[in-house]
Amino acid sequence: MSSEALSTILFLVIVGITVAITFWASRQNQTAADYYAAGRNFSGFQNGLAISGDYMSAASFLGISGLIALAGYDGFLYSIGFLVAWLVALLLIAELLRNSGRFTMADQLAFRMRQRPVRTAAATSTVVVSIFYLLAQMVGAGALVTLLLGVEGDFAKGLTIVVVGALMVFYVTVGGMKGTTWVQIVKAVLLISGTILITVLVLAKFDFNLSSLLGAAADNSGKGEAFLQPGLKYGATTTSQIDFLSLGLALVLGTAGLPHILIRFYTVPTAKDARTSVNWAIGIIGGFYLMSLVLGFGAAALLDTGPGSQVAATTGNLASPLLAQEVGGGDGTAGGAILLAFISAVAFATILAVVAGLTLTSASSVAHDLYATVWKRGKASEKDEVKVARIAAFVIGGIAIALAIPAQKLNIAFLVALAFAVAASANLPSLLYNLFWPRFNTRGAVWAIYGGLIVCVGLVFFSPVVSGPETGTALFADHDWSWFPLSNPGIISIPAGFFFGWLGTVTSKEPEAEDQYTELEVRSLTGAGSEQAVVH
Amino acid sequence: MSTETPRAPEPHGHLSRHDPIYDELHESADFIELRRRFRRFVFPTTAAFLSWYLLYVVMSNWADDFMSKQVVGHINVALVFGLLQFASTFLIAWLYSRYMNRNVDALARDVELRYNERQGGGVR
Numbered sequence: 001m002s003s004e005a006l007s008t009i010l011f012l013v014i015v016g017i018t019v020a021i022t023f024w025a026s027r028q029n030q031t032a033a034d035y036y037a038a039g040r041n042f043s044g045f046q047n048g049l050a051i052s053g054d055y056m057s058a059a060s061f062l063g064i065s066g067l068i069a070l071a072g073y074d075g076f077l078y079s080i081g082f083l084v085a086w087l088v089a090l091l092l093i094a095e096l097l098r099n100s101g102r103f104t105m106a107d108q109l110a111f112r113m114r115q116r117p118v119r120t121a122a123a124t125s126t127v128v129v130s131i132f133y134l135l136a137q138m139v140g141a142g143a144l145v146t147l148l149l150g151v152e153g154d155f156a157k158g159l160t161i162v163v164v165g166a167l168m169v170f171y172v173t174v175g176g177m178k179g180t181t182w183v184q185i186v187k188a189v190l191l192i193s194g195t196i197l198i199t200v201l202v203l204a205k206f207d208f209n210l211s212s213l214l215g216a217a218a219d220n221s222g223k224g225e226a227f228l229q230p231g232l233k234y235g236a237t238t239t240s241q242i243d244f245l246s247l248g249l250a251l252v253l254g255t256a257g258l259p260h261i262l263i264r265f266y267t268v269p270t271a272k273d274a275r276t277s278v279n280w281a282i283g284i285i286g287g288f289y290l291m292s293l294v295l296g297f298g299a300a301a302l303l304d305t306g307p308g309s310q311v312a313a314t315t316g317n318l319a320s321p322l323l324a325q326e327v328g329g330g331d332g333t334a335g336g337a338i339l340l341a342f343i344s345a346v347a348f349a350t351i352l353a354v355v356a357g358l359t360l361t362s363a364s365s366v367a368h369d370l371y372a373t374v375w376k377r378g379k380a381s382e383k384d385e386v387k388v389a390r391i392a393a394f395v396i397g398g399i400a401i402a403l404a405i406p407a408q409k410l411n412i413a414f415l416v417a418l419a420f421a422v423a424a425s426a427n428l429p430s431l432l433y434n435l436f437w438p439r440f441n442t443r444g445a446v447w448a449i450y451g452g453l454i455v456c457v458g459l460v461f462f463s464p465v466v467s468g469p470e471t472g473t474a475l476f477a478d479h480d481w482s483w484f485p486l487s488n489p490g491i492i493s494i495p496a497g498f499f500f501g502w503l504g505t506v507t508s509k510e511p512e513a514e515d516q517y518t519e520l521e522v523r524s525l526t527g528a529g530s531e532q533a534v535v536h
Numbered sequence: 537m538s539t540e541t542p543r544a545p546e547p548h549g550h551l552s553r554h555d556p557i558y559d560e561l562h563e564s565a566d567f568i569e570l571r572r573r574f575r576r577f578v579f580p581t582t583a584a585f586l587s588w589y590l591l592y593v594v595m596s597n598w599a600d601d602f603m604s605k606q607v608v609g610h611i612n613v614a615l616v617f618g619l620l621q622f623a624s625t626f627l628i629a630w631l632y633s634r635y636m637n638r639n640v641d642a643l644a645r646d647v648e649l650r651y652n653e654r655q656g657g658g659v660r
Contacts, residue, residue: 211609230596248593519558528651
C-alpha cells in the first residue's frame with residue numbers, strides 16, 4: 001500500500017475517534033459552565049495533558065525541529081523560551097486566575113473594572129492572538145498535504161484547509177470545552193508516543209551517543225561546528241542579535257498571556273488542581289522539547305537540508321515527517337511509508353486539536369464578552385450566549401481559512417512567535433497589573449491592551465516579514481514599505497504594553513476599582529467565593 | 537443541577553458592590569500572613585529565573601567564545617547551558633509546589649472556610 005493511502009486511512013481513523021468523543025461529550029453540555037469550562041470537572045492530570053496538547057502545536061512538532069534542522073543551535077532557543085515561560089504561568093497566573101475568573105480572560109480583568117470597555121478590549125486581543133496562532137496551524141496543514149499527497153496544487157492545499165476548518169468548527173460547536181479537551185488529551189498521548197518512537201529510532205542510529213549525533217549533524221549540514229553553536233541564524237549583525245533578544249522576551253512572557261491556555265485553568269475544580277495541571281504540563285512539554293532537539297539534529301544529520309532540498313523549501317516544516325520516513329527505512333520502503341504515514345497523521349491530529357482549542361477560545365470570548373455583556377448588557381440568556389458562541393466559531397474558522405492561504409511560505413514556529421509577542425504585549429501587562437497593583441483601573445486596562453496590541457501588530461506590519469525582498473519569504477515581496485528592522489517586535493511592544501497600562505492608570509481616578517481590589521486579592525489567593533465545579 | 541452562583545453583572549459600570557466580608561478577611565492576620573508568604577517566594581523566584589534565562593539569551597548572543605567551548609566530544613557549553621535551563625525549570629516548579637503545600641495551602645483553606653461559614657454554606 002502506498003504511503004498516501006496509509007496516511008489517509010490513519011488520518012480517517014483519528015478523525016473517527018475524535019468525532020465519536022465529541023458526540024459523547026456533547027450529551028453533557030447543558031449549562032454555559034459546561035460549554036465554556038467543561039463543568040470545571042477535569043482532574044489536574046487530565047488538564048495537564050490537555051494543556052500540553054494545546055501547547056505542543058504544529059509549531060512545536062513541525063516548526064522547532066525544522067528550525068533546528070536548518071539553523072542548528074539557534075532553533076533551540078524556541079524550546080527553551082517556550083518552556084521557561086511556564087514558570088511565569090505557574091507562579092504568577094494559573095492559580096490566581098482560576099480563583100478569580102469564570103469563562104474568559106476578560107472575566108478576570110473585568111472583575112473590578114467597568115465591564116464594557118474592558119471586555120471589548122480583551123475580546124479584541126483574544127481574537128487577534130488566536131488568529132495569528134490559527135494561521136500557523138493552517139500553514140502546517142498545507143505543508144503536510146503537499147508532502148503526503150504529493151500534489152503541489154493550490155486546490156489540494158485549499159481543500160485540506162477547508163476540511164480542517166470544517167472539522168474544527170464541528171468539534172467546537174458540538175463538543176464545547178469538554179469535547180475539545182478530550183480531543184486534546186487523545187492527541188497529546190498520540191503525539192508523545194510518536195515522538196518517543198522517532199527519538200529512539202534516531203538515537204539508535206547513533207548507538208545512543210548524543211555527541212556522535214551532534215557530530216554527524218554538524219558534518220552533514222556542511223557548516224561544521226558552527227552548526228552546534230549559537231549565532232548561525234541570529235549572530236550575523238547587531239540587528240539580528242537584537243532580534244534574537246526580542247524573540248527571547250516574547251517567548252518567555254507570551255505563554256502566560258495566551259487566551260487559549262488561560263481558559264484551560266477554568267476547567268479544573270480548584271486552584272490546587274490548576275497548579276497540578278501546570279506541573280504535569282511542564283514535565284510533559286519539557287520532555288517533548290528535549291526530544292525535539294534530537295529530532296531537529298537528527299534531521300540535520302540524516303536528511304538533505306541543503307538549498308533546494310524538500311526540507312529547505314518548506315522552511316523546515318517537513319523535517320520531522322521526512323525524518324520519520326528516513327529512520328523507518330527510507331523512501332520506497334514499507335517501514336518508511338508506515339512511519340511517515342503515522343507521523344503525518346499525528347501531525348494532522350495535532351493541528352485539528354489545536355485549531356479547535358483556539359476557535360473555542362475566541363468564540364467563547366465573542367459570545368461571553370462581546371455579545372452577552374457589551375451588546376446585550378448582561379441580559380442575554382445562557383442558551384442564547386452558547387448559540388452565539390457556536391455561530392462565532394463558524395465566522396472565526398472562516399477568517400482563519402481565508403488568511404491561511406497567502407501565509408503558506410512562512411515558518412510555523414516563527415508565526416507562533418508573533419502570536420506570543422502579541423500575547424505578551426497586549427495581555428500579560430494588564431493581567432499582572434490587575435492581580436498585583438491595587439491602583440490599576442479601567443483606563444489602565446484598556447490602554448495596556450490596545451497600546452500593546454497596536455504597537456505590536458503595527459511593528460510587524462512594517463517589518464521585513466510582511467513586505468520587501470530582504471527575507472525572501474515576505475508576504476508582499478514585490479512591494480517594500482518596511483522600516484522596522486526586527487522580525488519579532490517584543491523588545492519594543494512588551495514594554496509599551498506595560499507603559500500604556502501605567503500611563504492610563506495614573507491619569508484617571510476610579511476609586512471603585514481600588515475598593516474592589518480587596519475582594520480580588522482575597523479571592524485570587526484563597527479561592528473564597530470562586531466559581532465551583534458543576535455537579536451533574 | 538448547577539451549583540454555579542450567577543453574579544449579575546451590571547454592564548454599564550462595575551459589578552455590584554462586593555460583600556463586605558472580603559474587607560474583613562483582607563485585614564485578618566491569617567490572610568496578611570498568607571500573602572506575605574506567597575509573595576516572599578514568588579517575587580524573588582520570578583526575578584531569579586527571568587534573570588537566569590536572560591543571561592542565557594545574552595550569552596548566546598554576545599559570548600560566542602565561551603558558549604562554543606567543547607565540554608565532551610561535540611557537546612559544547614551552549615548545549616549544556618540550554619539543558620540547565622530545562623533542569624532549573626523542573627526544579628523551580630517542584631520547589632514552588634512544595635513551598636505552597638507546606639506554607640500557604642492550609643492558610644488559604646482556613647480563610648476560605650471562614651468565608652463559606654459566613655455565607656451559611658459551611659464546609660463544601
